[in-house]
Amino acid sequence: MADTVQVKICGLTNLADAQTAVDFGADLIGFIFASSPRQVTLKEVRDITDNLKGDAATVGVFADHDLSNVQQIAADCDLDYIQLHGSESPSYCQKIERPILKAFSIKDQESLEDLKKYDVDKYLLDTYDPDKIGGTGETFNWDLAIEAKKYGPIFLAGGLKPDNVNQAIEKVNPAGVDVSSGVELRAGKKNYRKVKRFIHNAKKSEGY
Numbered sequence: 001m002a003d004t005v006q007v008k009i010c011g012l013t014n015l016a017d018a019q020t021a022v023d024f025g026a027d028l029i030g031f032i033f034a035s036s037p038r039q040v041t042l043k044e045v046r047d048i049t050d051n052l053k054g055d056a057a058t059v060g061v062f063a064d065h066d067l068s069n070v071q072q073i074a075a076d077c078d079l080d081y082i083q084l085h086g087s088e089s090p091s092y093c094q095k096i097e098r099p100i101l102k103a104f105s106i107k108d109q110e111s112l113e114d115l116k117k118y119d120v121d122k123y124l125l126d127t128y129d130p131d132k133i134g135g136t137g138e139t140f141n142w143d144l145a146i147e148a149k150k151y152g153p154i155f156l157a158g159g160l161k162p163d164n165v166n167q168a169i170e171k172v173n174p175a176g177v178d179v180s181s182g183v184e185l186r187a188g189k190k191n192y193r194k195v196k197r198f199i200h201n202a203k204k205s206e207g208y
């Protein structure tokens with residue numbers, strides 16, 4: 001049986017969607033401060049987290065932001081994790097005083113070379129796309145994710161959906177799975193049936 005897998009629902013933009021994800025059992029919920037159709041403001045995230053019931057960890061997603069900007073937002077929103085989704089250096093990551101999910105765009109074997117330079121809490125593997133840094137809706141070769149586990153705990157992202165998340169967990173046995181577009185009605189608005197099925201199917205792998 002697979003180990004306990006953490007489920008992160010990303011790209012949340014409003015309280016109703018965030019509360020639904022938490023109520024269905026999400027372990028982490030992600031808010032995108034990077035440029036994205038799912039981008040949120042500090043005020044929007046404060047409004048969500050101030051009113052949210054439950055104990056999911058909150059994740060702020062940034063890409064090549066000024067360090068001081070990240071630290072300020074993290075403090076103002078009391079974020080539990082910082083997800084760095086750009087080309088932040090290892091020394092930049094060391095300066096963040098909160099647990100880090102460092103995202104890596106995976107294209108081929110060579111993409112894994114970057115991981116060995118970083119000492120972070122979690123390695124989030126996402127699909128390489130020349131035009132998007134996240135939310136691609138596309139999977140990558142999961143054999144590379146299996147190989148990446150030698151560097152530390154990985155979160156598998158990229159093109160996961162209710163219908164393939166169980167297969168992904170059975171194959172890769174990651175520390176966590178992450179989804180954004182695969183559980184949406186449209187960019188920035190979640191489909192509750194898909195959110196429920198995604199979390200159910202991910203947790204099913206643990207024998208739930």
Ligand SMILES: O=C(O)c1ccccc1NCC(=O)[C@H](O)[C@H](O)COP(=O)(O)O
Pocket residue numbers: 010011030032034035036037038061063085126133134135136137138157158159160178179180181182
């Ligand atoms: O989702 C976005 O729009 C996004 C934009 C810029 C940086 C990061 C972004 N998403 C971060 C995530 O953690 C997503 O969940 C991850 O990329 C997977 O997305 P998807 O393939 O749509 O499930």
